[in-house]
Amino acid sequence: MTEQVSPLRQRMIDDMTIRNMSVNTQKAYIRAVANFSKHFGKSPDKLSFEDVRKYQLHLVSRGLQAATIIPIICAIRFFYGTTLGRVGAAAHIPLARKADTLRAVLTRDQVVRLLKAVPDLEMRTLFIVIYSAGLRISEAVALTARDIDSANMVIHVRQGKGRKDRYVMLSEQLLTILRSYWRAASLEHVLFPGPDPKRPISVRSVQHACRAAVRVAGLDSSVTVHTLRHSFATHLLEQGVDIRVIQDLDPLCAGGAQHDPANPESPRTAQHQADASDLTRRTCQDRSWRWRTSSAATARRGALRTPATLASHNAG
Numbered sequence: 001m002t003e004q005v006s007p008l009r010q011r012m013i014d015d016m017t018i019r020n021m022s023v024n025t026q027k028a029y030i031r032a033v034a035n036f037s038k039h040f041g042k043s044p045d046k047l048s049f050e051d052v053r054k055y056q057l058h059l060v061s062r063g064l065q066a067a068t069i070i071p072i073i074c075a076i077r078f079f080y081g082t083t084l085g086r087v088g089a090a091a092h093i094p095l096a097r098k099a100d101t102l103r104a105v106l107t108r109d110q111v112v113r114l115l116k117a118v119p120d121l122e123m124r125t126l127f128i129v130i131y132s133a134g135l136r137i138s139e140a141v142a143l144t145a146r147d148i149d150s151a152n153m154v155i156h157v158r159q160g161k162g163r164k165d166r167y168v169m170l171s172e173q174l175l176t177i178l179r180s181y182w183r184a185a186s187l188e189h190v191l192f193p194g195p196d197p198k199r200p201i202s203v204r205s206v207q208h209a210c211r212a213a214v215r216v217a218g219l220d221s222s223v224t225v226h227t228l229r230h231s232f233a234t235h236l237l238e239q240g241v242d243i244r245v246i247q248d249l250d251p252l253c254a255g256g257a258q259h260d261p262a263n264p265e266s267p268r269t270a271q272h273q274a275d276a277s278d279l280t281r282r283t284c285q286d287r288s289w290r291w292r293t294s295s296a297a298t299a300r301r302g303a304l305r306t307p308a309t310l311a312s313h314n315a316g
Helices: 007-018 023-040 049-061 066-083 108-116 121-133 137-141 172-185 203-217 225-238 243-249 267-284 295-299
Strands: 154-157 166-169
Touching: 007 023, 007 066, 023 049, 023 066, 049 066, 108 121, 108 203, 108 225, 121 137, 121 172, 121 203, 121 225, 137 203, 203 225
Parallel strands: none
Antiparallel strands: 154 166
C-alpha cells in the first residue's frame, strides 16, 4: 500500500527537488523533520522556534554527537526557512560546533589484516578499490565496467558527493585485481552487484561486512569503511607524495584542482599512477589469502562478457 504524502511534505520535497538535492539528502531531511514532528505529536508547521530549541536540547541529552545533530538541524532549518518561508530561521536555529577530532588511520599492516579478514571476493575487492583509489563507499558501490578507463588509467566517479563527476587514479596493480575479479565473478555491467546483478550492493551490506572484518582482524571498533579512504591519503603523504597531488585526488582538501585524464602522459598523471601502483603493491603483496568467490557470486556465473575496459589479452 502506497503511503499518502501530505501537501506539506510534498511541498518540502518539491523545494528540495528544485534545488537539485540528492535523493539521499532528501530522504534524510524528510526523516529528520518527521522525527521532530513525532517528538511533539504535532504537525511541524504548528511548532515554533522555541520547540526547535527544546528538541536540540533533547538530542544533546540523548548523547548524540554534534556530527549527528547538525544534519538533523540543517533539515529543520531548511523546512522553516524554505518550505515555510519563516524569516530568521538560520538565526533562530543555531548549529552545534563540531568537535575537531583526528581521523582514524590504519597502518599498511593493519590494512592487510583487514583485507585478509574478508572472506568474500566481492567485498574484499570493493575494500581494495576504496583504499587504492580513495573513494567514498557510495562512489565505489556505484561503479560499472564503463567507469574503468584502462586507456587513460583513471576511474570515472559519476555523481559523487555534491553530484559532481571526477576522475581518480587507476594503478596497474588495481587494474590487474579488477580484471581477475571480473573473470572470477562473471559480471555483466555493475562491478559490485547485490542480489539483483543489475543493481549495486547496498551501502549497509558493505558496512556490515566491514564491521565483521574489523572484529576478525582485531582492530579498533572505530574503524569503518571510510577509514580506508583516510588511510589512502595518509599513506600517500608518508610515501613523500606532494601534498598538492593528494589535494588533486581528495576533493575534501581545499583548493585541489583535478588533473586532466585525457592526457595520460602529463607529469602529474604519471606521478598519480606510479604512487598508486606502489601503494597498492606494498599493501596487497601478501597473497597468502585465497581469492575465492562467495556462493552469491558463484550463483551469478553465466556467459563471460568482458568489456573492453577490463579486457586484457595477456591477463591470465
